[in-house]
Amino acid sequence: MTLLDRDGVRLALDDEGSVATLTLTRPGKRNAQDFALWRALAEAGRILPGSVRVVLVRGEGPSFSAGLDRRAFTPEGFEGEPSFREFAARADAGDAAIASFQEAFTWLRRNDLLSVAAVQGHAIGAGFQLALACDLRICADDARFAMRETSLGLVPDLTGTHPLVGLVGYARALEICVTGRYVHAEEAERTGLANLVVPAAELDAAARDLAAAVLAAPRDAVIETKALLRGAAGRTLEEQLAAERAAQGRRLRDLAGLTD
Template identity: 40%
Template sequence: MTSEDLETLAVADSGTRLAITLNRPAERNALTFGAWDDLDRVMSEVELRDDLRVVTLTGSGPAFCAGVDFGAIGAALEVERGSFPSFIRRWANIVDRFERVPQPSVAAINGPAIGAGLELALACDIRIASDRAIFAMPQLRMGIVPDVGGTSRLARATGEAFAKDVILTSRIVDAEEALRAGIVSRVVPHERLAAELEGVAAAIEDLPWPSAYFAGLAIDVGPRLDSRRAADIEAMADQVMLRQEEVWTRISRFMEGKGLRGI
């Protein structure tokens, strides 16, 4: 799939890395039905690709994503009031794909990540931010609840008290507070964000497959298990990885002092 096939995204496919850019800069990359459809198409293909090693997500222009484009959605929506909004479940499934695909996903948050934009970022495995980024979930000010996984993912990232603080007050969190709270793992000067994303993605891209998938799986499910079962997942993953010649080559190089500089 190329960018020409998509109305709201720019996509670059190197064969091992898929770089997705939300591409409605004039609308601060707000999500329309078309944008959700484009994300669905792209991530459906990612699920079927064994060659891809990493997926990246960022926004064009000054914003990462301003959330749902309620003007466009309201104009297009034909759902009886009071009926269950099944389209929201579909959107949630699309967001889930960023968390569910075997390839690690990396969000480079280049500016405001608001509402569903923050919910989308939270579904990515690694989140790095520009120092210009801000974060908010203002949905309750409109009388609606974050509805594509944001309540649970924010609570897992930051703890329940912080998540309730942000969601119930609709307050804005700057990049440094987001780093302290666990919304993101790195904050860099804005002009360095692209280079930081390149470094993170390249490091993951270089890993022997599917070690990154196994590690992510162990991290995701391990805290929910007792320590013995969590260790069993790690052991089963390494039983697979230690069958690969490339892994033994890397082990030899590591033991020769070529693995990590400075140790």
């Protein structure tokens, strides 16, 4: 069932309603992103049914996403949209607009979902950050990541900096961002940026297999485990141990039928 299909974004559900596939549908532009696409991505998060447990994020064609559409950097910008200059001239320097763009990426981190990016070809800038917004990344062996914002005089601002540092460490994240170099699939897997690298022809099947493995575990256990792991870096050991006990207590009460 297709729930959304506009502005370069298609959201579809499987027959059981437990797996949603979010597809960027601009293969002729290597799935370049613009403001309308970000609004559609944010809407996809808002309309996602509560039955969905796994979201697969993919791009049509040979590239996952080549990043921000270069029209954004022209004086005119996108037709009918504010230009970068207009954002800069606002009293908040575009803070509110950027916050709305970030909404397109943040919902993929919700604890009640597990998001998987299936990445092939280019994942550059905003495309790299969309992959980083997901919990897990499966990559084709031709995948190439790059963070090009700094070379354009900007910074990565679509929620990608926090997960990048968490995955590869500060020094490597800094080097990747300020040089704008390509991170190829082999390095991505070796450094923890990718969970798995497969031949390009096997990418979709590998993503579906991972979704099936996630669905095999009880949903509430997956939600509690994700919440524990996501919060671990911000807790002391003692706080993490207490969080584990609290989560396990909830699971035991649920399994014993003692929940309200």
